[in-house]
Amino acid sequence: MANASPQQGFWGDLRHDMPAAIGLCVILLIVLAAVFAPLLAPYDPAAQSLIKRLAPPVWMTRGSWDHVLGTDNLGRDVLSRVIWGARVTLLIGAATCLIAATLGTLVGLWAGYRGGRTDSVLMRLVDIQISFPGILLILLVVGVIGPGVGTLIGVLAITNWMVYARLVRGIVSSTRQTAHVEAAEIVGCRPSRVIFRHILPNLVSPLLTLLILEFTNIVLAEAAVSFLGFGVQPPQTSWGLDVASGRDYLFIAWWLVTFPGLAIVATVLSINLFAGWLRVTTDPEEREKRFARSLAARRRRAVRKGANT
Amino acid sequence: MSPTLSVRDLAVDYELSRAGLFRRRRMVTAVSGVSFDIAPGETLGLVGESGSGKTTVGRAILRRIPTSAGQIRFEGQDITDLAGEPLRRLRAQMQIVLQDPYTSLNPRMKVGDIVAEPLVVHGLAPSREAAREAVAALLARVGMPADAAGRYPHSFSGGQRQRIGIARALAMKPSLIVADEPVSALDVSVRAQVVNLMQDLQRDLGLSLLFIAHDLAVVRHISHRVAIMYAGRIVELAPRDAIYDRPIHPYTQALLSAVPVPSPTVQRSRRRIVHPGESVDIANPPSGCRFHPRCPLATERCRDDAPPLADRGAGHFAACWNSGA
Numbered sequence: 001m002a003n004a005s006p007q008q009g010f011w012g013d014l015r016h017d018m019p020a021a022i023g024l025c026v027i028l029l030i031v032l033a034a035v036f037a038p039l040l041a042p043y044d045p046a047a048q049s050l051i052k053r054l055a056p057p058v059w060m061t062r063g064s065w066d067h068v069l070g071t072d073n074l075g076r077d078v079l080s081r082v083i084w085g086a087r088v089t090l091l092i093g094a095a096t097c098l099i100a101a102t103l104g105t106l107v108g109l110w111a112g113y114r115g116g117r118t119d120s121v122l123m124r125l126v127d128i129q130i131s132f133p134g135i136l137l138i139l140l141v142v143g144v145i146g147p148g149v150g151t152l153i154g155v156l157a158i159t160n161w162m163v164y165a166r167l168v169r170g171i172v173s174s175t176r177q178t179a180h181v182e183a184a185e186i187v188g189c190r191p192s193r194v195i196f197r198h199i200l201p202n203l204v205s206p207l208l209t210l211l212i213l214e215f216t217n218i219v220l221a222e223a224a225v226s227f228l229g230f231g232v233q234p235p236q237t238s239w240g241l242d243v244a245s246g247r248d249y250l251f252i253a254w255w256l257v258t259f260p261g262l263a264i265v266a267t268v269l270s271i272n273l274f275a276g277w278l279r280v281t282t283d284p285e286e287r288e289k290r291f292a293r294s295l296a297a298r299r300r301r302a303v304r305k306g307a308n309t
Numbered sequence: 310m311s312p313t314l315s316v317r318d319l320a321v322d323y324e325l326s327r328a329g330l331f332r333r334r335r336m337v338t339a340v341s342g343v344s345f346d347i348a349p350g351e352t353l354g355l356v357g358e359s360g361s362g363k364t365t366v367g368r369a370i371l372r373r374i375p376t377s378a379g380q381i382r383f384e385g386q387d388i389t390d391l392a393g394e395p396l397r398r399l400r401a402q403m404q405i406v407l408q409d410p411y412t413s414l415n416p417r418m419k420v421g422d423i424v425a426e427p428l429v430v431h432g433l434a435p436s437r438e439a440a441r442e443a444v445a446a447l448l449a450r451v452g453m454p455a456d457a458a459g460r461y462p463h464s465f466s467g468g469q470r471q472r473i474g475i476a477r478a479l480a481m482k483p484s485l486i487v488a489d490e491p492v493s494a495l496d497v498s499v500r501a502q503v504v505n506l507m508q509d510l511q512r513d514l515g516l517s518l519l520f521i522a523h524d525l526a527v528v529r530h531i532s533h534r535v536a537i538m539y540a541g542r543i544v545e546l547a548p549r550d551a552i553y554d555r556p557i558h559p560y561t562q563a564l565l566s567a568v569p570v571p572s573p574t575v576q577r578s579r580r581r582i583v584h585p586g587e588s589v590d591i592a593n594p595p596s597g598c599r600f601h602p603r604c605p606l607a608t609e610r611c612r613d614d615a616p617p618l619a620d621r622g623a624g625h626f627a628a629c630w631n632s633g634a
Binding site: 178179180182183184185186187188189190193197198201202283284285288 | 373398400401405407408414426427461464474477481
């Protein structure tokens with residue numbers, strides 16, 4: 001092969017993976033919508049109008065262009081609420097996942113690398129926290145400190161880091177035995193270098209997978225806490241809160257649940273598509289295989305085109 | 310000349326099961342009473358069957374596993390209990406070539422970074438440019454193409470990967486290299502190349518080499534002296550030709566007779582010495598000489614006393630009560 005190691009740029013590489021490119025575009029759209037919510041949203045998401053309550057979306061018989069996605073039980077515009085809800089949902093989801101993953105990964109790395117007593121102590125800590133009902137801890141902390149987005153992020157991170165610790169610790173204690181880690185230690189690498197340079201890169205793909213799974217969990221957990229009145233406080237709104245509060249009207253006004261729900265699905269799906277690509281890109285071997293495949297496909301296309309003319 | 314490496318009465322214990330609330334810690338002695346020297350520029354071949362403790366000896370010398378008795382001196386310095394930063398600095402001078410070239414290179418690092426890593430972690434690469442030059446010289450030394458530095462390990466064959474592993478071991482200009490079965494994972498066709506490379510490097514750079522293997526032909530080719538291990542002990546240690554031509558210990562004789570000779574007439578006339586019985590379960594080793602349950606020469610004394618590794622003249626050592634020199 002002429003060019004064994006493809007040195008294309010980020011975009012050039014991404015262009016060849018359509019689903020991932022679409023995923024990234026959707027993520028960017030949602031983030032932009034969240035950032036520019038005040039400009040995009042047609043109404044104040046908290047403005048109530050009891051006359052217009054439970055108006056259906058525009059394409060239904062009673063629908064109107066005033067409220068494209070209809071209104072909720074208090075006459076608030078669903079579209080505006082979805083756009084504004086992206087802010088809190090993305091903030092809580094991303095911040096919680098990052099904090100929990102960082103904390104869990106560090107604990108897992110340390111436990112797996114040191115082994116022995118350190119490992120036992122840290123993992124028992126994880127066991128204790130897992131056996132303790134998360135929702136109870138959340139209610140307790142929120143009850144004492146008071147609700148708010150910051151509190152929610154902190155509390156959700158504290159109740160969700162254990163999964164990462166478990167996963168990372170398992171992989172580390174097996175990776176630790178591999179020959180290239182032993183070679184790094186004999187070469188004279190300090191423990192921190194062994195951990196971050198030789199062990200951590202092997203964790204990228206499982207961690208990415210777990211992060212995405214957990215993101216959905218966090219969105220739903222936030223919804224549950226908000227539903228109980230301990231999370232996001234009105235007039236602030238989030239997708240989870242809307243899904244939870246729209247549940248009561250499911251049979252007479254399906255759009256209350258559906259649109260914020262679709263927003264969650266779209267976000268998670270596009271992150272997933274993009275992460276699949278990212279996982280391959282961070283692995284040199286997989287990356288070259290993909291490159292070879294796309295090269296072969298392009299060549300096949302060229303041959304077919306040549307045969308047609 | 311003082312030896313590069315000097316090992317005296319080395320013993321290593323492994324933990325079979327950890328101490329629990331109601332049970333005692335169970336230990337197994339993997340290696341005991343191992344003593345040998347390696348002179349500067351000398352290759353010592355360490356041979357034994359699986360489980361005989363040869364890899365354990367290599368790891369103990371590199372201070373990868375704790376020793377339970379004995380002393381290891383490296384260039385006159387006692388390194389038996391070295392730890393922390395002094396041990397890390399010592400690592401610059403003794404390196405390893407690992408058995409499996411497919412797992413011993415980090416798949417996510419470029420070859421250039423792998424080879425440069427010792428220089429970087431020991432602060433000997435002042436600039437990227439200097440590191441690149443050093444890497445290029447090392448790769449050329451082990452016969453790798455110059456463009457290898459920019460590629461990942463998975464694009465190389467087993468033999469080439471082992472060369473990369475050797476380049477990494479050479480980066481710090483060590484005085485001792487422990488080669489732990491460096492060719493047993495390779496195809497027969499590339500084995501000779503890698504062995505010859507190691508032999509050339511050893512001669513040109515004046516390295517001391519501890520060559521651990523179970524392939525007797527390879528060991529004969531590369532070693533100056535050979536030590537035979539059985540069940541965690543050295544049973545015979547002698548200059549290469551002495552041990553291959555005049556083996557003393559019954560185990561060595563049996564081992565050597567198992568090597569086929571590439572000539573049908575000679576092979577047909579040879580007698581294969583087979584000692585009945587299983588290899589030793591080192592969790593429950595026999596008393597006295599560990600070979601006595603299988604040994605044709607065994608007497609009462611072998612059952613009670615372990616024979617010392619005694620000098621039989623001309624640097625030929627054997628641990629046997631009964632076989633004459």
